[in-house]
Amino acid sequence: MQSWPKTDFHLHATFHRLGTPQAEMTVPNIVQRCEALGYEAIGIVEHLNLTPKHPLRCLEELVASFRQTRSTIKLYVGAELDIFRDALPLDEARALKERLGLDYYLGSVHDCVTAIADLDAYLAAYHRRLMFIVTEVDLVDAIAHPWTFGHSLARRGIIPRWRFGDVPSAMLVDLAHAAAAHGKAIEINRNAAADFVDLAYRAFVGLLRDLGVRLAIGSDAHYMKDVGGTTAQEALLQEMGVPPRQIWLPGR
Numbered sequence: 484m485q486s487w488p489k490t491d492f493h494l495h496a497t498f499h500r501l502g503t504p505q506a507e508m509t510v511p512n513i514v515q516r517c518e519a520l521g522y523e524a525i526g527i528v529e530h531l532n533l534t535p536k537h538p539l540r541c542l543e544e545l546v547a548s549f550r551q552t553r554s555t556i557k558l559y560v561g562a563e564l565d566i567f568r569d570a571l572p573l574d575e576a577r578a579l580k581e582r583l584g585l586d587y588y589l590g591s592v593h594d595c596v597t598a599i600a601d602l603d604a605y606l607a608a609y610h611r612r613l614m615f616i617v618t619e620v621d622l623v624d625a626i627a628h629p630w631t632f633g634h635s636l637a638r639r640g641i642i643p644r645w646r647f648g649d650v651p652s653a654m655l656v657d658l659a660h661a662a663a664a665h666g667k668a669i670e671i672n673r674n675a676a677a678d679f680v681d682l683a684y685r686a687f688v689g690l691l692r693d694l695g696v697r698l699a700i701g702s703d704a705h706y707m708k709d710v711g712g713t714t715a716q717e718a719l720l721q722e723m724g725v726p727p728r729q730i731w732l733p734g735r
């Protein structure tokens with residue numbers, strides 16, 4: 484039987500950003516830490532969007548550093564593509580993936596705040612955006628942290644409350660089937676850990692498992708203390724009987 488592949492495809496090399504760069508979060512430092520933690524394959528990213536914090540040259544420098552980094556573990560490089568907020572035009576993102584030789588794009592819907600009038604409006608807008616990425620944006624390989632922003636929106640009082648179970652199950656069923664049909668991986672992000680006890684979240688993961696959707700594991704680490712933040716995701720997926728072959732790696 485195939486052994487469980489310890490992976491993390493959402494590690495931000497935040498050394499490569501303007502404004503608040505993290506001195507320790509260089510590509511070689513992240514790789515070294517992941518080697519020590521026993522990872523089999525990892526992916527390094529930064530955000531790719533039009534905000535001043537993330538000029539293109541930062542991603543170019545990250546990729547240059549990546550190309551010089553050697554390791555005993557399988558290394559991949561990609562970017563987290565904002566599809567709706569300060570988004571790079573998709574044809575530019577496509578050309579860049581090619582030019583920089585990126586292994587993958589995570590596609591993200593972030594806070595979606597502009598679309599919020601009330602909880603129902605938020606649910607509809609967020610769902611529409613996720614579905615757009617899955618069905619229309621073929622250059623995205625994996626959907627980052629679906630539905631994890633509700634907690635922070637509720638904390639900030641932007642929506643009245645949040646539980647994963649507030650997402651209508653029909654939306655989750657749609658998303659899962661679309662991911663299966665379009666060959667997109669769905670990420671199980673550390674920031675969803677609060678939802679792991681929610682039966683609705685487990686039902687969603689169970690459906691993804693049963694449909695054969697690949698599951699990407701991500702810590703979303705921006706700081707060194709968060710590198711290694713995949714154990715809760717691994718435990719959940721193992722407990723739910725997700726077979727090792729269903730854990731996503733870029734290009735398969």
Ligand SMILES: [Zn+2]
Pocket residue numbers: 563591593627628
């Ligand atoms: Zn994100």
Ligand SMILES: [Zn+2]
Pocket residue numbers: 493495563703
């Ligand atoms: Zn991220």
